[in-house]
Amino acid sequence: MDDPKPYHHGNLREALIEAAIEILHESGVGDLSLRATAARAGVSRMAPTHHFGGKDGLLGAVAARAYENFAATMQSEFDRAEENAHEKMRAICKGYLMFARNEPALFDLILSDETRFQWTDELTISSAKSYEVLRSTCAMFKPSKHGPEITETLIWSLIHGYAALSRRTPVSQEFDFREIFAMLDELHLTPKGQVPRR
Amino acid sequence: MDDPKPYHHGNLREALIEAAIEILHESGVGDLSLRATAARAGVSRMAPTHHFGGKDGLLGAVAARAYENFAATMQSEFDRAEENAHEKMRAICKGYLMFARNEPALFDLILSDETRFQWTDELTISSAKSYEVLRSTCAMFKPSKHGPEITETLIWSLIHGYAALSRRTPVSQEFDFREIFAMLDELHLTPKGQVPRR
DNA sequence: AAATGAACTTGACGGCGTCAAGATTTTGTA
């Protein structure tokens, strides 16, 4: 019925997003241009503008893809973790950091000011999906006395800030999650239906 | 002896940094260019490149200035706070957020990937000064059992992440510090020489 | 079969960073 290759190139929009991500993997966000994306996809320089409306649009579409990948990485770690609130929380933080380290260019895009790309509904959905993984994990713990959303904001800020900071200090520590696990311990989170320790 | 206006323009380097910061205040980091900076300072387009080596260099110099401003904002809040570890900690977090909100363009620059500007010794010193304000405040509390530097990393990550996230959600909350104060409470920090509560 | 419109291309324009080379002014030195 709605076969997704109805025109000249055959799903050029998708090919352009993939080309852009390839450039991000190879060169970083600073070297991503509409013209380079077009060249890699083998089309003329205005083709990306036609599909995305401009550079903001392309970056927005790539950011949405990045958020999908991001959510999937966290969800994957969540799924393979033990059925235990603390282990689940560790898992999504681990997934968060794995994404930041394995996909630095995509993480930069997410990290960067939203004024750099167009904030479409697609992007809202993708980023909400990422946030939902975190939110549901936080819901496994007793809420803060200051309000139920404080825990989410606390964890989200902590992991986001830690990931951002560890981007710029390339300490050899490669894949050491002890530091983030230690910080999680300091929060003294209490799983629901369990008496607080200490 | 060493009067700092010995040549053509008279401390053009300084004038260029100020011009760049004016552009940042008016238009944001995306509209800052070497050529626009030169035009605003009333010199030819290659003058900034001569002084800073290129765009990376100018951005680095401006970032150093931003860090100075940043450290001063935190220090100012620190100084006017009560002589109490918890109040001091609240004060520097408040200063951090005030800077992020009052100087969004400068904060963006600091926040952005270090690959966007040249990381000079001057910048290392300025950013270390900012970190030192935070470090000394964290030292007022008992160290984590996981290591003495965990508290610093925890606070730094938390406030950095919160500031970055609240940049992109322009909730009207203008200058509401209750949320960050609530999160600080959740950390159950214990000032040195005091028995832990609860 | 003709028309409509979507999918692309090509031309042109101004803005960008920067290499290279020239011009101007200060500074070091004999």
Add this chain to the structure above:
DNA sequence: TACAAAATCTTGACGCCGTCAAGTTCATTT
């Protein structure tokens, strides 16, 4: 004081960039 050297700043040129405007090609509709 005179002259060389160095620092400061300018101008020209180049290629890359995003994008407006106007084409061309192709698929679908009528």
